[in-house]
Amino acid sequence: MSSYIAAIDQGTTSSRCIVFDQGGSIVSVAQKEHRQIFPRPGWVEHDAEEIWANVLDVVHGALSKLSITVHELAAIGITNQRETTVLWDAETGKPVHNAIVWQDTRTDALVRELGGEQGQDRFREQCGLPLATYFAGPKARWLLDTVPGVRERAERGEVLFGTMDTWLIWKLTGNHVTDVTNASRTMLMNLRTLDWDADLLREFGIPRAMLPEIRSSAEVYGTARGTLSGLPVASALGDQQAALFGQTCFEPGEGKCTYGTGSFLLLNTGEQPVASRNGLLTTVGYKIGDQPARYALEGAIAVTGSLVQWFRDNVELIASAPEIETLARTVSDNGGCYFVPAFAGLFAPHWRSDARGVIAGLTGYITKGHLARAVLEATAWQTREVVDAMNADSGVELTTLKVDGGMTANNLLMQTLSDVLDAPVVRPIIAETTCLGAAYAAGIAVGFWEGTDKLRDNWHKAAEWLPAMESSIRDKGYRKWRKAVARTMDWIDEDDE
Amino acid sequence: MPGLIQSVERAAAILRLLAGPSRRMGVAELAATLGMPKPTVHGILRTLQHVGFVEQHEPTGKYQLGAALFHIGSSYLDGNELRTRALNWSDSLAGRSRESVRIGTLHEGNVLVVHHVFRPDNSRQALEVGALLPAHASALGKALLAANSYATDELLAGELTGYTAATLTEPAALRADLEATASRGWAADLEELVEGEVSLAAAIRDRSGLVVGAIGISGPVERLCDAERVPLAEQVSYVREAARAISRELGAIPW
Numbered sequence: 001m002s003s004y005i006a007a008i009d010q011g012t013t014s015s016r017c018i019v020f021d022q023g024g025s026i027v028s029v030a031q032k033e034h035r036q037i038f039p040r041p042g043w044v045e046h047d048a049e050e051i052w053a054n055v056l057d058v059v060h061g062a063l064s065k066l067s068i069t070v071h072e073l074a075a076i077g078i079t080n081q082r083e084t085t086v087l088w089d090a091e092t093g094k095p096v097h098n099a100i101v102w103q104d105t106r107t108d109a110l111v112r113e114l115g116g117e118q119g120q121d122r123f124r125e126q127c128g129l130p131l132a133t134y135f136a137g138p139k140a141r142w143l144l145d146t147v148p149g150v151r152e153r154a155e156r157g158e159v160l161f162g163t164m165d166t167w168l169i170w171k172l173t174g175n176h177v178t179d180v181t182n183a184s185r186t187m188l189m190n191l192r193t194l195d196w197d198a199d200l201l202r203e204f205g206i207p208r209a210m211l212p213e214i215r216s217s218a219e220v221y222g223t224a225r226g227t228l229s230g231l232p233v234a235s236a237l238g239d240q241q242a243a244l245f246g247q248t249c250f251e252p253g254e255g256k257c258t259y260g261t262g263s264f265l266l267l268n269t270g271e272q273p274v275a276s277r278n279g280l281l282t283t284v285g286y287k288i289g290d291q292p293a294r295y296a297l298e299g300a301i302a303v304t305g306s307l308v309q310w311f312r313d314n315v316e317l318i319a320s321a322p323e324i325e326t327l328a329r330t331v332s333d334n335g336g337c338y339f340v341p342a343f344a345g346l347f348a349p350h351w352r353s354d355a356r357g358v359i360a361g362l363t364g365y366i367t368k369g370h371l372a373r374a375v376l377e378a379t380a381w382q383t384r385e386v387v388d389a390m391n392a393d394s395g396v397e398l399t400t401l402k403v404d405g406g407m408t409a410n411n412l413l414m415q416t417l418s419d420v421l422d423a424p425v426v427r428p429i430i431a432e433t434t435c436l437g438a439a440y441a442a443g444i445a446v447g448f449w450e451g452t453d454k455l456r457d458n459w460h461k462a463a464e465w466l467p468a469m470e471s472s473i474r475d476k477g478y479r480k481w482r483k484a485v486a487r488t489m490d491w492i493d494e495d496d497e
Numbered sequence: 498m499p500g501l502i503q504s505v506e507r508a509a510a511i512l513r514l515l516a517g518p519s520r521r522m523g524v525a526e527l528a529a530t531l532g533m534p535k536p537t538v539h540g541i542l543r544t545l546q547h548v549g550f551v552e553q554h555e556p557t558g559k560y561q562l563g564a565a566l567f568h569i570g571s572s573y574l575d576g577n578e579l580r581t582r583a584l585n586w587s588d589s590l591a592g593r594s595r596e597s598v599r600i601g602t603l604h605e606g607n608v609l610v611v612h613h614v615f616r617p618d619n620s621r622q623a624l625e626v627g628a629l630l631p632a633h634a635s636a637l638g639k640a641l642l643a644a645n646s647y648a649t650d651e652l653l654a655g656e657l658t659g660y661t662a663a664t665l666t667e668p669a670a671l672r673a674d675l676e677a678t679a680s681r682g683w684a685a686d687l688e689e690l691v692e693g694e695v696s697l698a699a700a701i702r703d704r705s706g707l708v709v710g711a712i713g714i715s716g717p718v719e720r721l722c723d724a725e726r727v728p729l730a731e732q733v734s735y736v737r738e739a740a741r742a743i744s745r746e747l748g749a750i751p752w
């Protein structure tokens with residue numbers, strides 16, 4: 001009897017396998033970290049073979065913790081760190097180089113060169129993304145240019161390209177495929193045709209022969225061989241898209257924000273891609289089998305949880321991240337103090353690399369409690385800016401914000417968020433929305449769950465915060481925040497760095 | 498054993514005595530009980546008083562355990578920290594029990610709710626973090642009191658307010674219930690706070706084995722008890738498993 005669904009979450013620091021029951025509850029978890037390889041400053045690599053071995057380990061680990069065999073799984077789904085790129089030999093299955101991780105900035109110069117006169121938005125129309133080091137296309141190009149002999153072999157299809165979903169599906173089933181959400185992070189896929197774009201491939205210098213076939217996010221890509229023999233591999237979604245799916249944001253206007261080290265807000269915009277005029281990314285949300293793809297707008301906030309970590313490790317006013325709430329509650333407001341953590345410039349929706357962080361509004365009255373408030377409010381106001389950009393781009397008002405991630409344990413932050421957005425903020429009962437999303441998609445593909453309506457029934461509120469701030473206070477706060485943001489700009493000069 | 502410091506051992510013996518049934522003792526009484534010279538006992542008491550581990554009871558001049566001792570002991574783990582560390586496990590407790598979940602710590606004779614997970618039925622519910630519950634009339638409170646005789650005595654020194662006919666307002670009855678709680682490892686409030694409502698809870702321990710909080714569920718008696726008003730074994734085991742999982746998360750030795 002197949003009574004469970006498993007999901008693999010191949011993340012930046014670890015790989016996990018979670019087994020879910022029909023009600024969407026977690027019944028087993030196994031996790032294993034892999035090495036972070038830093039060959040040079042700014043370079044980050046993973047050993048794809050190590051990751052593959054870990055993935056097998058955690059799947060078997062999760063099964064044995066539950067004392068079940070692979071036959072009791074109806075299917076397995078995959079969610080993964082996005083954009084991380086690996087090239088491997090089709091014959092031997094050996095990677096030709098370590099995987100280049102999304103944070104890696106080695107393609108900086110390449111990306112500027114590709115932008116040329118037109119700059120970072122040169123390919124935005126076709127692929128929805130600005131040129132940036134994160135995305136997979138430039139990473140693949142760097143590998144083709146750098147690893148001897150690889151370009152020729154790639155042109156003959158002897159070397160294959162993949163993001164981590166593709167690598168794992170190939171290792172599991174032998175089929176060379178990716179899903180639309182992962183493909184939408186390469187800069188090589190056309191958002192409308194959902195296929196590789198000949199112009200983009202030419203501009204990036206990527207041979208078609210090395211690319212996987214682009215499939216939906218929820219269908220059986222193949223059945224596993226080896227120790228997991230017979231198991232259908234039935235979903236693939238980038239991690240943030242999986243969280244959107246796990247939060248059951250199936251209708252246009254529904255969105256979620258995941259609050260971790262950085263934060264990612266995704267809004268379902270329905271069956272048409274929405275071009276952003278406000279610095280957001282256009283991406284594929286998910287596609288279930290033959291159904292039309294659902295698109296999403298994405299706003300990434302670089303510094304949220306990491307600001308709390310910075311406050312803990314570099315300022316040392318708190319000993320642990322949760323203590324920031326205790327410190328912040330020693331005062332009743334921010335005392336007029338605003339903290340804009342533009343540590344590496346401003347990202348969505350401003351995109352200003354010349355900006356640097358600012359603490360504004362300092363007076364002799366400010367205490368460490370006010371600073372702690374300002375740290376937490378920074379996450380709330382940054383979310384507000386992204387939400388405003390989304391509302392402007394999409395024309396739909398976000399009515400409720402669904403949240404997940406480590407920072408949602410902070411009640412003061414969640415209340416502040418609801419106050420500054422003037423919208424309810426809700427946290428679902430399963431914090432592991434990423435794995436859940438991959439499990440849901442796989443479950444739909446094999447008929448374990450009938451459809452998205454059934455999944456909605458599984459979604460339950462764990463907590464809800466309602467706005468309780470007077471609009472005059474909110475408006476004044478937002479005005480001050482924007483003044484603080486204005487003060488971060490134009491800081492970096494020619495002779496810096 | 499070489500290297501043991503006698504005065505520390507003696508200080509520990511004094512603290513242990515003060516934690517015992519008599520609570521408050523004079524210098525002469527302590528000296529006699531421990532077979533130590535009075536000036537030695539006095540010197541140790543003054544040092545312990547200096548660090549806040551004992552206090553002098555004004556009217557009688559006798560010594561009792563001091564407040565600082567309880568902060569390093571049962572009551573101190575930052576509530577926000579506890580919530581963050583417990584988040585996943587409290588969610589899964591709500592998912593399995595289908596009831597609302599609360600985590601509480603002792604706060605001046607009450608239970609301070611530091612975390613609350615809604616009952617997973619999408620009905621309208623309001624977050625109750627920061628609310629106070631009476632310790633003697635809630636399962637959370639009884640799970641915490643059962644591990645803290647000092648707080649129990651403090652509470653019994655005052656009036657035990659009755660909330661329903663079932664509230665334990667007699668000190669002896671409460672003590673007996675706390676003993677039962679300690680020995681079986683979980684606490685129950687059977688309509689002792691609200692008619693028709695039952696709550697079940699178990700203590701959360703940190704790496705030193707000290708109780709730093711309690712986690713529990715609450716809901717209607719029909720859902721949490723059988724026809725004899727005995728809490729359902731399945732629900733009790735969910736609560737205890739969650740308490741154990743969080744304790745492990747905090748570094749407690751698995752038990």
Ligand SMILES: Nc1ncnc2c1ncn2[C@@H]1O[C@H](COP(=O)(O)OP(=O)(O)O)[C@@H](O)[C@H]1O
Nearest residue numbers: 260261305306308309321322405406407410581
């Ligand atoms: N109670 C809290 N208050 C504020 N920030 C928190 C709290 N708990 C965790 N964080 C922050 O959340 C981040 C960890 O969240 P998590 O979802 O595990 O992130 P990631 O998946 O990005 O590693 C850390 O940056 C930490 O500083």
